[in-house]
Amino acid sequence: MLTLDLVERPFTDRGSRLLVMARSDGLWIARAAYETELAETTVLTGLRIHGSSGEELPVTAASPTEVTFAGGVSLMFADPDTLVLAGSDARATWTTAVGESCALDLDGCHVLIGPAGGSWLEAEVRSAAEERWRLWADRLPPVRADLRERALMAWWTLHVNLLSIDGSEGVVPSKYGYVGLWNWDSVFHALALRHADPDLARAQLDAFLNHQLPDGQLPDVVHDRGVLAETSDLPRSDHERLAQHVGSARGAGLPTAPLPVPVTKPPLMAWAVWKIHQVSPDRAYLARVYPKLVAAQRWWFTGSDPDGDGLPEYLHPYSSGLDDSPVWDFGSSGALPCLASYLVVQYHCLAEIALALDFADQAAVWRAEATDLLARFIRLRWSGTRFTTVVGGRPVPVRTPMELMPLFTGRLPAEIAQRLHADLLSPEFWADRPVPTVAFTDPAFEPEAMWRGPVWLNVNYLLIEGLSRSGFPEAAADLRERTLSMVRDGGGLYEYWNPLTGRRAGRATPGFGWSSALFVDLACSAEAAP
Incomplete structure (x- = not known):
């Protein structure tokens, strides 16, 4: 219990x-x-x-x-x-x-x-409460016995984090302040929900697809008072915090652009739609969202590529999801290797969706776009030893696992994939509790500071999938097992973990939605593994 x-x-x-x-x-x-x-x-x-x-x-x-x-x-x-x-x-x-x-x-x-004047009978209230919880708990997917206690906690977290936001039911990241729907979070929440309630999983994505801007951009946040899709929508506290942090190392500061800057989250929506479809096929849903997913993919190239080199950029730190990463100490916008990687995967997911809708010609176009983007990315960003992170127009020295994220594409040349695999398993990123969000050996590594060293489950999850896609199943299984063990033994479902202790780091929020969702999904895959 x-x-x-x-x-x-x-x-x-x-x-x-x-x-x-x-x-x-x-x-x-x-x-x-x-x-x-x-x-x-x-x-x-x-x-x-x-x-x-x-x-x-x-x-x-x-x-x-x-x-x-x-x-x-x-x-x-x-x-x-x-x-x-x-x-x-x-x-x-x-x-x-x-x-x-x-x-x-x-x-x-x-x-x-x-409400005043309500009439309640104790037995009826208790019975109804027990039935609500039982119906949800019984839908927890099968997991190994050693993971079940933490998985049940994660499943309860997803249950109680379900709130009505903007007229639809969505999982909020946490009731401790994060009371809204965040784009990236909702994608990860959907991965766990697809195992028990695919329609509810799709609703997490619809919250953003239904608020798509005319130019194709998806908003960052949907909340009780509207949406957050540009810097003019940010709360004052966010402006103040970013002014103290972003660009501090080089004095770059925040941009003083005359127009608001778009704010969104990394492009993983088509990937999530396809993962749900693989568990619970729904051709009608694919037909409804396909044009929206296409528009969202195109926006990155038409609305978020300021230098026109064909490699989109995050125009704001929040759009990367890596709010406080030390890469933003060098400027407030830039191209991280993860972004091109996600876009390559999105193209391939669009191709799968197009094929499911009998649009073979369009599927061929998306596959060609994916091939061209990956080739351009390698040509412009592969240094011979690593993928470079470019912020403020210049390469930055900070080493983060985002430069390993091209493994997520599953389509790198063998010699590059082998180099990234070796980097991941080196002392820079590998230990009892990998993967730190800044390399262990980097001067910027801070194990307690948000995005400056702690382990985040979404990063590990994407790298696990990337290792599997890239032909490294043993490393994928090892990283999955180390991640599950850290969460199982770490005391709770936190926003992030100290990689040196395996415990809650710094000011990490407890009862965090995507940590709960991804733990459940990883535990499901561990149960299914031979």
Whole structure:
């Protein structure tokens, strides 16, 4: 049975913005909101339960269905907006967000938070909560016995991170501030959901395809108040943080462009659509999204290639997904080797989709485009020993696994693929818990700092697939096993991990969506492996 610690794993429910957490003065309840600290959305604090003699009744357990106190008192979700306390001969006390002291005598099932006047029966509320969780838990795909406990935690995380955003249900990265749908995250969330609910997996992608801009660009974020698709949409706090960080090494600073800069995420949408289709074919869906995927692919070459060399660039650090990578210390836009790699794979996925739709001529065009792009990328960026990262028009010295990401294409010349494979398995990137987001040997390596050293599961996941595509199955299996072991033994589902300790790094957010999703998907592939 999954237990919640009410710290990293709060008591919450699918569709609910409410989080119940433990503090020294009792339970604390806050409401999750986009780009807002929970301290700013406090609903109540100091929730305590007292027995008939005035003694405090401590929390004895917390599960996905209820928080239980000594004396038979329970806290449960009657619906996403309604928390109830159930019990008898007890008294609840708390303080509201405005400092008002409140009390409630328990002699049945009472609304603590939610619409006034509700009538709830304890047995019915508990039964409904248990059924909601059971129906979801039973859909966890098969995983090895040693991975099941962490996989169940990951599956619960995906369950409770499902919220209504812009009128559709999507997995938010975390209810700790990340309350919206991020483009890259939603792609990875869909990979796990495809095993249990392909329609829900497709809905994660539709959230962005349905908000595609007229020129083909896909937005970065879909949130309660709209979308984030350019720098003018960024919250003020993001501008301030980037001004302190980006370009710091060379004094480049943020661009002072007269027009807003597009903000998106790396192009993996067609790849995700095709992976879902392979598990659950839906030709009608392919027909509906194919034109959108084509437009999104073309946008990178028409709207994100400022020097016209045929190798698109990330025009903003956020578009890379690698927000705080030290490569951005050298400027605020650039071409990382991962981008061309993703675009090559996207072309091949478009070809597969075109063939499924009986568009053989278009499939041939996409395959030719993929071949041309890969050849151009090798000609312009392969130094003979590594793929170069170009930021601000100049190669940068920082070594990151993004220069290994061309393995993801599965179509490199053998000698180049062998060199990248050797680099990955060298002391620069390989250890008990690979792969650091900056090489272990690089002066910029910081094991606790976001994107400056910690392990991120999406990077490992893409490299695992890349190793398999490129003919290195043993290395792929080894990296998968090391990644699964790190998460299994590391204490939780974090945003990122310290590669030296295998524990939560720095300010990494707990209960993180894509870490949960990719752990489940990798655990599924480990179960299926011979």
